[in-house]
Amino acid sequence: MFSKNILAISIGNIIEWFEYGVYSYTVGIIGSLFFHEGDETAALLYGFAALAISFLVRPIGGWIFGSLGDKLGRKKVILITILMMAISTGLIGVLPTFESIGILATILLIVCRIGQGLSAGGEYSSSSVYMNEYADKGRRGFFASILESGTVVGYLFGILAVSCLTLMIGEDRMVAWGWRIPFLISFPLGLIAIYMRNNLVDSPTYIQLKEENNLPEKPSLEMISTAKKPMVISFLILSFAMAVYYISMTFIPSYLQTQVGLSGPQSSMVSIAGMILFIIVIPTVGFLNDRFDRRIFLTVSASIALITALPLFIFMNSGGKFAPLISFVFLSIVASTFLGTHPSTLPLLFPGRVRNISYGITYNVSSIIFGGSAAYIITLLESLTGSNLIPAYFLMSTAVLGLIGISLLPKMEKENREVNYQNIDKSV
Secondary structure (H helix, E strand, O other), X not given: OHHHHHHHHHHHHXXXXXXXHXXXXXXXXXXXXXXXXXXXXXXXXXXXXXXXXXXXXXXXXXXXXXXXXXXXXXXXXXXXXXXXXXXXXXXXXXXXXHHHHOHHHHHHXXXXXXXHHHHHHHHHHHHHHHHHHHOOHHHHHHHHHHHHXXXXXXXXXXXXXXXXXXXXXXXXXXXXXXXXXXXXXXXHHHHHHHHHHHOOOOOHXXXXXXXXXXXXXXXXXXXXXXXXXXXXXXXXXXXHHHHHHHHHHHHHHHHHHHOOOOOHHHHHHHHHHHHHHHXXXXXXXXXXXXXXXXXXXXXXXXXXXXXXXXXXXXXHOOOOOOHHHHHHHHHHHHHHHHHOOHHHHOHHHOOHHHHHHHHHHHHHHHXXXXXXOHHHHHHHHHHHHOOOOHHXXXXXXXXXXXXXXXXXXXXXXXXXXXXXXXXXHHHO
């Protein structure tokens, strides 16, 4: 039964990241079709800017849906978010372009991206809270990591959809109309997810709070008074998680083409190899951190990234035949170790009464600063400085922040490897 619940929860994140995969691999097309005509670099910046806009509203989505999740239940929220995500994504596939209706096309694209951002702001954090509250203590790390690996599965499906479609119809037809097809797929996927999630029961934590008549009346105010310390700790840890994830998933594919000099198909193959490792390593690490102190996995991953980021990107740009592949495989393993651990470590730092809103806001604020805006900021800095090592410096700085956050985590309880909010005041 729980396997069905895992699939029902994970499918929402798969759909969300399917769209991000599609968008990342069509960002040049989107930039050229929905913004004023410019050169290739301008189109890329415009496309990344539209991506960043959706991230700017994610904290609002985390606040809105987090509040609803704490007051009305986790299940209702994840039904709303997946419906909103499917509609916003699917509509992009039917939008007219700038050539047809001018600036209105740009506005409509941004509206859809805002809809995606709001829904995404509630989707992952609410799903993660649900998964952590529903899973048995001895398996929480594994099940939460499956949720995280589902985002990579969705992203990989998005890449494969764009790549296969391009091979089938050619680049000219892909630019003309083919790019619409992957976005339209979100409509039927959303219906499937809604059907599956509708059969879920709410999390035990929420049910208990409701039965005890202990639900918060004003989650936002209560969050400020009871969850400040775990929010700071989570923000610091998530800074590295967001940076290493979004650089790997959304930035590296274009970086391999514009800076390293790989062709589109070569870049796709390197990215796919790394993502397959993500899908394998993340749940493996999740399984292991149910048995060992989670701080070990977090510390080792962030430390290795801090030490190796600069030589890694130098090697990636060295011109060696297999250098890009080796570099991305190494980065994928380091990232997967961190990403397989933080989903089962952070949500339970927060009190159950305001867990959804607290984690939702923290997660999404960090995603703006260190995630969705990363590709745009790095691309802009590269164009200004001419340095192709900006991604390395970005990773190193966030690794430092992550290590500071990890040092503030309270000790795990030996019997169940959980970090509990009640221990934070004694440890910070």
